[in-house]
Amino acid sequence: MIIKMMGKADGDNYTLDDMFVSSAAQREGDGQEEERMRSRAVGESRRLNASMEKCRLCFSSPELHKHLVVAIGSKRVNLRVFPVAVQVYLSLPEGVSMTEGHCRICPLQHHCAATGLDEDVWSEMQLFRRTLVKMFEAQEMDCVFMETHMNPRRRQHMALECLPLPRELGDMAPIYFKKAILDCDEEWAMNKKVVDLSSKDIRHAVPRGLPYFAVDFGLQGGFAHVIENEQKFPHYFGKEVVGGMMDLEPRRWRKMIRENFDDQRKKVLQFAQWWKPYDCTKAPEDG
Template sequence: MATPPRILLCGDVLGRLNQLFKRVSSVNKSTGPFDALICVGQFFADFSDRLDELLEYVEGRSQVPIPTYFIGDYGIGAAKFLTAASKGSANQGFKMDGLKICENLYWLKGSGKFNLHGLSVVYLSGKQSADGQPFGTYSQDDIDALRALAEEPGVVDLFLTNEWPSGILNRANTSEAPPGISNSAGSDRIVSELATEIKPRYHIAGTKGVFYAREPYSNDNAVHVTRFVGLASVGNKDKQKFIHAISPTPASIMSADEIHAKPPNTTLSPYAVVEKTLQPEDTEKQPSGSVSEAQYWRYDVPQKRQRQGTDGEKLCFKFTSSGSCSRGENCNFRHDMDAREQYLRNVCFDFLNKGKCERGPDCNFRHSLADEGESVSHKRHRSDNTDRSKDCWFCLSSPKVESHLILSVGDNYYCALAKGPLIQDHVLIIPIEHMPHTLSLAPETDTELIRFKKALKRYFKTQGNEVVFFEWIFKHGTHANLQAIPIPLSKASAVQDCFISAAEKIGFEFGVMNSNNDVSEGRELLRLHFDGRLSFFYVELPDGTILSHSIKDKEKFPVQFGREVIAGLLNMMDRGDWRYCKLSKEDEMKMVEGFKKRFEKFDPTS
């Protein structure tokens, strides 16, 4: 495995660049090398007499020792320098990985997400303000963008904010905080809200002028913990720590056991704690009752609406992307089915929400409304399929396809090891063409699909296993994949009961089709029962019985339902989400090579 990146973290710089970079150079020489420096809190000076230091670096007379990123875009000179940088030719277009100020110095503007030496980094630049200043404050659009990013799969490694999250100092479940600081001054309830949604492994903040490394805390609906680190300002009189080094392995290459690991001092999430006693300075902010300042945004909907005013005109990203929102009628944002329909037709969310998209030509989505009268068949084959396939994980022509996972390639289908497999030999059967589900391919292609399924059945038998096949057909899906998961022979008879019981718990009943253990007949039955108008889930049991369910537009149906049921059957509930079962590329390659050797004599393409 590659060496984890080594990152230096710094609090408010306040224009003291010479002092900062002298210290960084010293640390880099004695304990480095380090890959990057990240600065949170106010980056620019409080007084104009420090502008000369910045000019030395901007004009090239002094050198920034290592790549440095900052989000605190406020202070004396910020508007002047950042306006000039924004106009530079190298900084045109939509750039989330930093606008270049000078060699090795980058401004993280607004909000965004980028990859830093394998680490997934999310940031919110500036601080909360009602003044609408062009620099140094974040906007509602920046918040909405982060909420959208929080919906994306994968674990965020670093979350960067200038101000601390309100509630992080809740005493109910953490050790003594540094003296002289409270939850209120220099804290931001919006940051708390975003932290609970993004669930980063590390949350880094400045502005309070003290160093504070909180015990790790657990997250709701996530298996990994979060570590909060607050940093002091450069050159502070109390000699508080303003530089801190970390060397985290990127979550994307961590094993499930590593992701799941919880240190002995792990606490509950500070944002899940309701304090019984409010701090005096917080009481005027509170709604009636005993909900802490960090938490009242969850409950005080009328006050929030009154404060934000126009938010109700904006679209709710969760509802638009998934069809459901846990806040329901209490959500401050609009739940619009027409917008959701356009989103499912590949129209850009920012375009739907704001009428424009800053990504411009770099955006992978449509910046025009889809034709309402477009037929299902025409949507299936329209020309922008080619554009979508460029960013598709499953298209063999895509630069994003992970070709090392491929096991066998036929004329219409190929087999690949599942990313984040539930167990060893968890296989996907995937159409080569960019199609939304296997039933959207021509019926004659079923012949090859059936050959793959029969070959897998024979192979798994030699391993002492049966196999369960299932497919989640999303009405406007992207690229189909039929999942094949082996289960022990001893558990084969229990599969049907497990699926039926799970269905009852979330409020639906499966339709049952009996194919007489004939795979060809099973495909014909599926084509008869699937009309293409609704989303559809089906599972083929070891004895050939098919359970199916048509999913209504507003129905809540778990995205990983099939996997979660089988994980429960195998007593592996902690592996129900593929994102927490990722393997290193090296381990994936070993699994693929082992499968190929064992499967070779069964492979229908050999």
């Protein structure tokens, strides 16, 4: 016998059969959602693996030009408690440098953005940054540090680029970058166009997962910009600003200009000489 109940809202007949069908449909829907989430996770994992296999910046990758690496992580290892894991490395660009001393700080492992870094990696990147500022100050140079995080789904390896500038241009850099950020991207933006990084770092200024551009001036903080339309935002944005300040040819930043091995070797040797007196990877007992 089929038991019937009266619907409270409209008086329609409602049977136990209907209840079972509804419950089964709900379970089926839950199962489909779980399957979608599982498929999404598998897809993300495959994309990450594919990115890592072709990555030119992962330290374990055969694609990395290791002859351009100047320093690797920290050798200040135990502090009499636990070993400090090596987290980052410093290298020079494969192509023609934007400015003399152009370099980049990268995580050894495949991290995609500073907004996703844990404290250990972040701290060691900041150690390298402070060391570079000190090194270039001795040459009466300023420097800007830039990161461009675009196309998050492609999961590209992050790089914090350091571009030295003559002192007089370094003083003007915040003005140039702020104006360029205000003029870029969409006219009507959902996010604040210029995010001030003077009192907080990028990890606390931009939500994880969003594309962004960030620039810091020496150790003074800087600006971040959430990229609203990646089709209209050039991946070379920061280099273009520096290129405009220094009156360089556009080909210097629009596409990497190949550099032969001998020229690469010369710039590595020159940079290594600058770096040696300030080397932050040496343990105190190493001198």
